[in-house]
Amino acid sequence: MTIRFLPHLFTAILAATVLIALGNSAGAQSPDQYYEDKTVTFVVGFGPGGGYDTYTRLLAPYVGERLGATVVVKNQPGGRGMVALNQLVSGKPDGLTIMFAPGHFAAFAQLVGQEGARFDLAKLPWLARAVRANEIVFVSAKSPYRTIEDLANAKEPIKFSASQPAIILCRALHLNCKQIRGYRGSKQFVLAAIRGEIDAFTLAGSSARKAAEGGQIIPVFALGHQRSQYFKDTPTIFERGNLTAEQKWWFGLEDDVRNLGRAFVTTPGVAADRVAYLRRVFSQVLNDPDVIAAADKIKRPLSYLSGEEVEKTVGKVLSMDAERRRQVRDLLLSGRK
Amino acid sequence: MLDALILASQQFLQPSVLLLMVVAVPIGLLFGVLPGVSGLTALAILIPVIYGMEPVHGLTFLLAAHAVVTTGGSVTSILLGIPGSTLNAATVMDGHPLSRQGKAGYAIGAALTASALGGVIGVIVLVVLLPFLQPIIEAFGSPEVFFLAVFGIVFIGALGEGQPLKGLMAGGLGVFLSTFGYQGTTGVPRFWLDSDYLLDGFRLVPIGLGLFAVPQIIALMSTGKPIASGGQNHDVSWAQVGEGIKTVVRRWRLLLGSSAIGTFVGIVPGVGGDTASFVSYGWAKQTSKNPDEFGKGAIAGVIAPEASNNAKEGGSLVPTLAFGIPGSVAMAMLFGAFLILGLEPGPYFLRDHMDIALGLAFVVAAANLIAAIMILPAVSHISLLTRVPGHVLGPLLLVLVVLGAYASANNPVDVLFVFVFGALGFVMTRLGFSRPALMLGFVLGSMIETYFEISLDAYGPWFVTRPISALLFVLILAGIAVPMARQMRRRKDHDHG
Numbered sequence: 131m132t133i134r135f136l137p138h139l140f141t142a143i144l145a146a147t148v149l150i151a152l153g154n155s156a157g158a159q160s161p162d163q164y165y166e167d168k169t170v171t172f173v174v175g176f177g178p179g180g181g182y183d184t185y186t187r188l189l190a191p192y193v194g195e196r197l198g199a200t201v202v203v204k205n206q207p208g209g210r211g212m213v214a215l216n217q218l219v220s221g222k223p224d225g226l227t228i229m230f231a232p233g234h235f236a237a238f239a240q241l242v243g244q245e246g247a248r249f250d251l252a253k254l255p256w257l258a259r260a261v262r263a264n265e266i267v268f269v270s271a272k273s274p275y276r277t278i279e280d281l282a283n284a285k286e287p288i289k290f291s292a293s294q295p296a297i298i299l300c301r302a303l304h305l306n307c308k309q310i311r312g313y314r315g316s317k318q319f320v321l322a323a324i325r326g327e328i329d330a331f332t333l334a335g336s337s338a339r340k341a342a343e344g345g346q347i348i349p350v351f352a353l354g355h356q357r358s359q360y361f362k363d364t365p366t367i368f369e370r371g372n373l374t375a376e377q378k379w380w381f382g383l384e385d386d387v388r389n390l391g392r393a394f395v396t397t398p399g400v401a402a403d404r405v406a407y408l409r410r411v412f413s414q415v416l417n418d419p420d421v422i423a424a425a426d427k428i429k430r431p432l433s434y435l436s437g438e439e440v441e442k443t444v445g446k447v448l449s450m451d452a453e454r455r456r457q458v459r460d461l462l463l464s465g466r467k
Numbered sequence: 468m469l470d471a472l473i474l475a476s477q478q479f480l481q482p483s484v485l486l487l488m489v490v491a492v493p494i495g496l497l498f499g500v501l502p503g504v505s506g507l508t509a510l511a512i513l514i515p516v517i518y519g520m521e522p523v524h525g526l527t528f529l530l531a532a533h534a535v536v537t538t539g540g541s542v543t544s545i546l547l548g549i550p551g552s553t554l555n556a557a558t559v560m561d562g563h564p565l566s567r568q569g570k571a572g573y574a575i576g577a578a579l580t581a582s583a584l585g586g587v588i589g590v591i592v593l594v595v596l597l598p599f600l601q602p603i604i605e606a607f608g609s610p611e612v613f614f615l616a617v618f619g620i621v622f623i624g625a626l627g628e629g630q631p632l633k634g635l636m637a638g639g640l641g642v643f644l645s646t647f648g649y650q651g652t653t654g655v656p657r658f659w660l661d662s663d664y665l666l667d668g669f670r671l672v673p674i675g676l677g678l679f680a681v682p683q684i685i686a687l688m689s690t691g692k693p694i695a696s697g698g699q700n701h702d703v704s705w706a707q708v709g710e711g712i713k714t715v716v717r718r719w720r721l722l723l724g725s726s727a728i729g730t731f732v733g734i735v736p737g738v739g740g741d742t743a744s745f746v747s748y749g750w751a752k753q754t755s756k757n758p759d760e761f762g763k764g765a766i767a768g769v770i771a772p773e774a775s776n777n778a779k780e781g782g783s784l785v786p787t788l789a790f791g792i793p794g795s796v797a798m799a800m801l802f803g804a805f806l807i808l809g810l811e812p813g814p815y816f817l818r819d820h821m822d823i824a825l826g827l828a829f830v831v832a833a834a835n836l837i838a839a840i841m842i843l844p845a846v847s848h849i850s851l852l853t854r855v856p857g858h859v860l861g862p863l864l865l866v867l868v869v870l871g872a873y874a875s876a877n878n879p880v881d882v883l884f885v886f887v888f889g890a891l892g893f894v895m896t897r898l899g900f901s902r903p904a905l906m907l908g909f910v911l912g913s914m915i916e917t918y919f920e921i922s923l924d925a926y927g928p929w930f931v932t933r934p935i936s937a938l939l940f941v942l943i944l945a946g947i948a949v950p951m952a953r954q955m956r957r958r959k960d961h962d963h964g
Contacts, residue, residue, distance in 0.1 A: 177876070178507070178511040178800070180799065184803055204877060205876070205877060206877065206878075207667075207876060208663060208664070208666060208667050208878075209649075209663060209666035209667060210649075212663075212666070213663040213664075213666060213667075216663055217663075245655070245656050245659070246656060246659065246663065246666050289924075289925055308924065310921060310924045310925050311652040311653060311654075311920070311921070311924070312651050312652035312917045312918070312920055312921040312924075313921070314651075314917075317736075317799070318736070321604070321736060321786070322608070322609070322925075324605065325604075325605045325607075325608050326605075327608045327609060327921075327925050327926075328925060340811055340812075340813035340814075341813065341814065343813050343814055343815060344813070344814025344815065346814065427809075428803075428806045428807055429806055429811070
């Protein structure tokens with residue numbers, strides 16, 4: 131009986147050793163070894179050809195090179211990026227799926243409890259912000275307005291292309307605004323402004339730069355603390371001074387959310403050392419002069435912010451008190467019927 | 468202008484440019500032939516190829532491939548009854564019956580010629596209009612886009628294949644389907660049933676493939692018969708193809724009109740190319756002396772949509788070049804290509820780069836001609852597809868359709884909906900409801916809703932009195948009244964006779 135039992139025991143011990151060895155090697159594997167020769171998927175929550183897609187495809191090979199991994203880009207359009215974000219939240223925590231997410235849009239969606247938003251941004255490991263839009267307020271050359279004062283003293287309602295920054299702006303400055311909803315994307319409302327169909331809109335400086343050249347749309351001021359690199363002569367709303375505390379809060383919120391920009395994020399639950407490693411890699415790529423030059427060449431400027439900072443900003447935005455949250459919600463949802 | 472023309476010909480009339488077109492055109496045709504794969508996919512795949520090319524070469528390559536996608540798509544529409552891209556859906560109505568009668572060569576000959584000439588005419592109109600583009604685009608605000616969309620809806624009855632009421636019902640169903648997902652102006656999702664897929668509503672590609680391809684595949688597989696089994700077995704001969712070509716030339720007024728409609732729809736940003744072919748088809752039918760023949764294999768029903776399909780490509784270049792604001796998603800991708808090549812369309816592009824604008828127009832025109840010349844000799848061979856037994860052809864098509872549906876957005880749910888809409892398409896064909904009417908309703912439904920609300924918000928209820936809007940409104944009323952009057956008169960004649 132002993133003799134018959136021995137081989138089994140031997141096998142069991144062998145198996146256990148192998149298992150332990152395997153487990154050890156997996157545990158001891160450093161993140162840079164882990165990514166070696168793996169396939170990493172970059173998810174884009176929008177279709178091919180747009181800004182998100184272009185940026186992701188631009189950056190993918192550089193990130194792949196640093197990781198020693200193959201990076202494939204996958205378009206998963208739907209719900210303005212929310213469908214992809216919903217799926218990311220329930221993804222495998224292996225750190226092999228990374229999404230280039232619309233941080234600012236997602237933050238507002240979560241704040242107002244948008245239908246279809248099933249994610250909690252505070253629980254996601256943010257890797258880095260790559261792009262920040264420096265939003266600028268433009269007026270149509272066909273409108274009677276040219277300055278903030280003109281807008282503030284407007285007798286007729288100012289026809290604004292509805293956007294979150296525009297709604298917040300109108301509320302903070304108590305402008306007499308009429309939000310026009312329904313334009314699909316910035317191209318359409320820039321055209322509408324050129325035609326004089328709307329009086330004003332807000333748009334990232336980088337997107338509006340070329341259209342503004344003809345003088346048919348005129349920059350008035352920049353939202354946020356920084357001037358746009360494309361409109362250096364256009365002052366920011368904070369430079370204007372004499373903002374009340376209440377106004378500062380609203381513009382601060384806008385600025386914080388805008389700070390989330392377009393950011394890389396991975397699935398929740400990824401091991402801390404992997405997240406740290408990915409953050410390092412993204413920091414290297416996004417600060418690489420070659421990458422920055424390549425992005426500038428196609429007029430897609432980069433603006434790096436560390437994953438830690440993004441995480442902090444997400445926390446700050448989402449931790450506002452219940453009363454403020456209600457105000458934001460009421461304001462942003464007010465135009466809905 | 469003359470200087471620019473000379474400069475353009477110097478830059479674009481090079482052997483290397485022509486060679487690139489010869490390479491790009493078959494690629495575009497292939498994308499067109501594959502069901503569900505559109506010009507957009509073609510651009511997405513081809514854009515990486517142009518890195519490092521000279522601007523003239525890179526743009527030539529992309530534009531040539533993109534401009535001929537609908538030409539390739541017309542072949543599948545006619546032969547198989549499956550639109551190669553959604554833009555070709557209108558061609559199915561009369562092109563496919565011709566195939567079943569054994570006249571595939573005739574139909575394809577006409578379609579290719581109409582495509583080529585339509586493309587060229589579109590470009591000529593574009594070049595003539597280049598100096599006046601800015602005022603034209605500025606004159607077309609949201610109210611005008613709204614009325615253009617309504618104008619399209621008016622033709623739904625005409626798509627009813629002899630049964631206007633059933634056409635209207637199908638169109639109404641299309642409008643209903645277009646209301647799913649985010650509402651255009653408020654962003655509130657409707658009927659989304661807590662499903663992520665429905666947040667964006669139904670997609671055009673699965674609807675198109677489901678409605679047209681699935682019933683056809685079912686018919687092929689259940690009967691086992693080839694497509695051309697209904698009529699006599701005409702030989703697909705050169706004579707037939709030549710007859711098709713000649714017909715287009717003989718119907719020059721139809722050709723010019725449809726091309727004009729296509730160019731116009733292309734120029735107005737926001738209307739979208741999907742509408743052009745349907746509107747032309749409806750126009751051709753309503754102005755025809757024999758509207759009853761439409762849907763049963765009228766050659767005019769092939770010429771009109773195909774001419775306007777290609778003509779609109781020239782038109783859709785306009786907003787891209789004139790304002791640096793792409794008129795469609797495809798043009799947005801093309802815009803990205805401009806940037807890669809170091810060119811940047813903007814308000815001064817036409818002034819500074821008129822030569823490139825003219826050159827690109829030339830590329831679109833030449834690509835259309837090259838495409839026709841490439842396919843025409845092969846038509847007799849391609850048409851043999853209609854002789855392949857159904858039980859062989861059916862499964863092959865099924866594979867292509869599933870692949871095409873998946874490839875359009877990498878979404879397996881799209882494949883599922885191909886079959887859902889396939890079931891709908893099957894029922895519709897059995898009961899004689901017009902599938903193109905449903906598609907047109909679907910395409911125009913959300914457009915009408917969104918632009919109506921924008922117009923109302925931006926201009927107030929009196930937006931109707933804007934000059935162009937008022938004109939369109941009158942045309943719409945005429946579009947309803949004239950066929951009704953004609954029908955009444957015919958009924959009266961009938962009674963007396």
